[in-house]
Amino acid sequence: MLYVALSLVIAFGTADAIWYWNVAPGWSEGFFGTETLLLVGLLYCIVYFFFAKMYDAHKIGLYRLQELAFSQMLAYGISDGVLFIAAFFWFHNFQRIRVRLFLLAFFIQFFLILVITFIFNRLYARFDEPRKLVIIYGSEDYKRLLVKIKEKKQRYQVVGVMHESEELSLIFETLKQCKDAYLCDVKDEVKDRIILYCNAHQKDIHISMDIGDLLILGDEVSHSFDTPFLRNRKTPVAWYYPFTKRCSDIVISLVAIILLSPVMLMTAISIKLYDRGPVFYKQTRLTKGGRRFEIIKFRSMKMDAEKHGAQLSNVHDDRITPVGKVIRKLRIDELPQLFNILKSDMAMVGPRPERPEIAEQYEKEIPEFDLRLQVKAGLTGYAQVYGKYNTTPLDKLKLDLIYIAQRSVLFDLRILFYTVKIIFIPESTEGVPDGQSTADPGIK
Template identity: 45%
Template sequence: MTRFKHDLILRIVKIMDAVLVTIPFALCWYLYYAKRIASPFYAKGDYLVVALFFVLFIMFGRVYDAFLMSMYRISEIVYAQFLAAAVSDFIMYVVIWLLSKHLPNILPGVAALVGQLVLAAIWAQGAHRAYFKTFPPQATAVIYDTRQGLEKLIGQYGLDGKYKVVATATAAECIENLSMLDGINTVFISGVHSHDRNIILKYCVENNITMFVIPRIGDTIMSSAHHMHMFHLPMLRVGRYNPQPEYLFIKRLLDIVISAAALIILSPIFLATAIAIKATDHGPVFYKQTRLTKDGKEFGILKFRSMRVDAEKDGIARLSSGEHDDRITPVGKVIRACRVDELPQLINILRGELSIVGPRPERPEIAAQYCEEMPEFSLRLQAKAGLTGYAQVYGKYNTTPYDKLTMDLMYIAHPSIIEDLKIMFATVKILFVPESTEGVAEGATTAMGQENDDKMTV
């Protein structure tokens, strides 16, 4: 089957999903809300409302990866579909509220969401099974150098039904015999130096082989290059993070508006958490800790205290070892699981010390340890630190510092309000999912994960 036909079939299946999820909303609108708005619409107006939901669902479906039936487990697809439908329904509820000029009954909307969840689950299960019955696993090769074990990750993430690894080889072995890639559909490149990688890349492009590359720091920085011409030659201009002033203005405006609104709305949770912490061990409610933000500037980040007062009585900075850390209090375990301990950082955002989206701020002591083995770690400090970020949304609990650095630099390389909004909405997806500790490729378990021009360990 040609790639064009493959992509066309997938697109049709995804549109069918959007149509299915739109049906409960359309019924809810026509049977209840449409009759109760201040100035009832006629046919075209009704079509427009339903079409708006359809577009919103597709947009948020992409944010939450709700249509990737070949990449995720059925449960993950259903969860993503539910989030996309719930956010779309909420926005449409606000629209209906404005049209009605009074607070509408939410129960029909809840009923529509239940119907959407049922239809999404049916679609996810059917589409997932149909995909793997229709499309056989792609013959796959894993080419590595300093980073091994990617073929194991394919199995651990349940992708062996899509990618059937039939060959693994070092970059040197592959370059010596490029014909080993004949008959291969997909190639994964892991930790291969740029010179060797480019030889394999050209061969793959020439022979219509899809290639996935785990980027290195240099690749990520180069992705921000501005294309231009000079001396009648093509040029790539690369420099330090320097976003447009209008981007920084809108970003700061969003920080102020969203953090202020969140502080007001979440004030009951603040009060309940403060009472619970105080009642447990009578210690301070808040915990202030020195962190680094743009250009290495230090600031005091605020958190609800989740550990014992004497958690670092010896004065040595330590990363938490996770939910089994014996320094965490009973209340701390609850607020950490719900991410409530992070809420006081909204005050840091309002002050301008932190942004909603950006690289997560590190402690100076921990950052110094990282920089000893990974000097590029300081490149994260080009942008203001954030409450959430690319690495927090798309990484895992045990994603190595090197890989998280790469993710942060990918964000820094392409400053965009649209990307900020996507990360904000995508953050909702991880709030209700326990920290994952899926395995990482062999060679990925060093303390920091380091790279220089000659070597990469992840």
């Protein structure tokens, strides 16, 4: 809480300083006053806190210093942009706005929050104990979770890993030492007993979700009779959502194409100069209803990259060119898909379009995989901001189903803003392990 309070103090102080030095020349015209400064500072703090929460900028101990610093930079930067727009509407004249003061304030914000974040991160690492947890599993999928937890050993400590067939008394004894219980594919009768125990002893429970759970996400309690039921109500999305989504797709893609045209031109020249090959790479993908379309990307691999058939790129893929490594890292290779959005093959937000041959392989193992095709494919999506390139097909499907169940204008907007952060996170573009052609470890 102290860290959050200090970040808000920085936000309030710098916002008021920016406004003071920009508005001061208008004192005689009545533009300046205590109420105005308080209102500006308060509104700035609200905007900053919204984006800081979205980007997990206050989660000390959970993320690395670099990630927290970058999240804070995004939160302050976007808030400064909003304040700049507000100043323009105040003056109706850009010439009266001192841009250098906005830049100076941003560097002051970033320097102060970087120092504070470093101090709090060090204090957390020294004094805060890892959160103790136990994993109870019914299938081998728990192993992937275990690997991820061990990567954050400063944050979590695994006290026990137990199969659902263990005696409940032994599971409960282990739970006494923990704050959290992770249930991975545990059968219902065992799950119910553990949930009752955890509720009675104030333990947090994390339960894995199967496809059926996700399809009834957002159920309401039905009181039609004196026996309560969970009602899975099939309500359509808001009537204005499809129209609003399509209009925003057109506007955003057009603006992005115009603003990013110099970047795309430089990329095209670099690719052409490297090996004289084609600049663009077209590939058949699936969108809503299983319709096929040609996706457009900047070519990042050698011209004969798929002479042995379709496969995802792996961690040490020698098919990727030097230019390709750079544009993949910065996601520039995806920019031509803005033209796919204009053509209505894709949307800005939605499940990433899969290749028909790879989707077919996934569907042999996961018949429900085609449920992703209920909506139009997207340039970014829920599975992209909370998953990785090498996220398993089942987990990717689960993330996409969460999006499909909750999609709305505000949800799409949230994903778009969060995409700004994950563009610069290397782990999100990490390839599949060497020797795999898909993200499913069972398919070679």
